[in-house]
Amino acid sequence: MDFLQTVVSHYNQWIAVFLMVSGLYIVVARGNMVKKLVGLNLFQTSVYLLYISPGKILGGTPPILAAEFAVYSNPLPHVLILTAIVVGVATLSLGLGLVVRINEAFGTIEEEELFARDPEA
């Protein structure tokens, strides 16, 4: 029962950690650049989860003030993560632009083949 309590109260953080290390694994272990960017994107999404979860109050409502409600979830993490999402798509598009350029210049987006073609690497 005690263990079950711990699982319920930390499940969000554990899933966030799992998503985070899976994203890290994709970025390190996979050689395809589009796959790496997808992994980086999912890594980023896990941070949204990590930030938003502590702001939630069970039984609370979204932070839009109205006379009928008294308990609101914390609005501050929401604001921070709104900024993070928009910056995230900006960096993703820049990364994808680089992938397109690399494909134009080398004809491949696989890390191994790129190393093979570049004599200094």
Added chain:
Amino acid sequence: MIEALINMVLLTLLAAIMIGVVRLRNLFAVVILSSAYSFIIATVLIVLDAVDVAMTEAAVGAGISTVLMLAVLFLTKTEEQKPKHSPALPLFVATVTGIALIYGTLDLPAFGVPDQPIHTHVGAYYLEKSVEETGIPNVVSSVLASYRGFDTLGETTVVFTAGIGVLLLLRRNRRRNGKNGETS
């Protein structure tokens, strides 16, 4: 209680999709799965009362990101090669990091409890004073545009810079293609 249950079911779905993304080698499937992932995380954000973030994630994460990645797949290849290196070392690093982080979470406050440090500082101030000081009932909007307006200005700068970067990358590309076209 029902909120916590829905939350846990959706999070389990997220973990399942993540396993699919790690294992699949067809990039088209990976991109579509990551779009589904974005929609599910938008649903989780609604359950966690972050409605503004959920709308942004559904539009930006599931919409624009997916379109951009599909466009890049159209220009490149849709099949990933088999990795030549053994994945043992990255797997080890990821597992050790994960265990250390999970050990760290055990000291964090429990999910959904009202009396924890995050609710005592400036968040409570915003909830109390937003209507009085800015006249906006949606506290997320008032913090974003008024209390922390400079953050949003910085964010716009980053987006602008990234836009310039993408334009420069792709324009140079086009010019070189034009030259090649002239000489050949």
